[in-house]
Amino acid sequence: MTATGTTLVIGATGTTGRRTAAQLTAAGHRVKAASRQATPLPGAEPVRFDWYDPATHSAALDGVDRVYLIPPLGESDPAAVMLPFLHRARTAGVHRAVLLSSSAIPEDGPAVGAVHRALPGLFEQWAVLRPSWFMQNFTGTHGHALSLREDGTLWTAAGSGRVGFVDAEDIAAVAVHALTDEHAPNTDLVLTGPEALSYDDVAVIITEVTGRPVVHRHLSYEQMRDRLAALMPPTFAAMLAGMDRAIAEGSEDRTTDTVLRITGRPPRTFRALLEKEMPWSS
Incomplete structure (x- = not known):
């Protein structure tokens, strides 16, 4: 891995967000941990973030150059909520985005599949994790x-x-590589x-x-x-x-070799x- 700027981890108190933030900070990366309550996490800067409250978005994006995206839970049309924020993120200087999707939802699928389709047109570097x-x-x-x-x-x-x-720890490990590797490919990864x-x-x-x-x-x-x-x-x-x-x-x-291939260790x-x-x- 190479040194990075600051990563915004959305959903930083959730199952994969918490683990991704922890692994990033343990590796020495700067992290803004975004949650609705701005919950403190070890080694990270807490920041309040609510998908449905655009007033929280500017402060969350300040100084950030990459973002880990957890879609809003239970939202039937996440693209309608997420795409305005992603356009704002690009304008704010974010150049790499990693989206948590699902193995059940391909790029041409419904719901978060629409966000998946939009990423290549929004960011220079991107990855979609489909665990x-x-x-x-x-x-x-x-x-x-x-x-x-x-x-x-x-x-x-x-x-x-x-x-x-x-294992969510393995998902987080892949997310860290996707967010920080110098030559991370623009890719869709089934985990x-x-x-x-x-x-x-x-x-x-x-x-x-x-x-x-x-x-x-x-x-x-x-x-x-x-x-x-x-x-x-x-x-x-x-x-x-x-x-x-x-x-x-x-x-x-099915099983894939993604975790081993990306992290160098078996799942x-x-x-x-x-x-x-x-x-x-x-």
């Missing part, structure tokens, strides 16, 4: 982690479909862990590592949609249930992640 499902979904505050803590059950409509679950696992496999591994029995309950698309609709807007529930259905059809049954396995982060730890 598979996070391993931390089973250890943090995701619905899967909550149901594991409550009664040792995973509920999905994914059937026996497999997913290349990826996975080292193995593709079904939710039945996940239940077995959690049981073996923790000693607590875990079961995977197979739901239909409609059952999953209705279960989620009790917790969130119906359109978002239908989208998430549809992602499970796509997994059942094989959409995420962490799900078993190794669990040995560090127990699903029901506080």
Whole structure:
């Protein structure tokens, strides 16, 4: 890596943002950690940022030459919110942008796919990270982690479909390289862990590592949609249930060498992640 200017990490208290900010500062890079509450993080300059409050954008961009972009959570049309900020960022002197997208959403896809399509026309240097499902979904505050803590059950409509679950620490490590490497390519990177696992496999591994029995309950698309609709807007529930259905059809049954190729070390396995982060730890 080479020395850089200042990186704005948007969503710096989130799953990948917090880890990206920490890895950047540990490597000696200057970081502005952006969050709605301007939460202090070790080694970083806290700054208030709200996608929906343009009054917070100028101070966040002041002195910044690169940015890590976490789309606004739950936003059905992130491009409408993000593109005005990205145009402003380019005018302010940002020349490199790294966007967190999803393996389920290609460049020509909906939602954040529109932001993906816009990046090459906005910034001299760019990268889009498209990770598979996070391993931390089973250890943090995701619905899967909550149901594991409550009664040792995973509920999905994914059937026996497999997913290349990826550790958020590995996503952050790739993000750091994409933000700071001198000759980082303008590229679209699909990130996975080292193995593709079904939710039945996940239940077995959690049981073996923790000693607590875990079961995977197979739901239909409609059952999953209705279960989620009790917790969130119906359109978002239908989208998430549809992602499970796509997994059942094989959409995420793959692994890539991205983490190894970019960072020089292999991605962490799900078993190794669990040995560090127990699903029901506080």
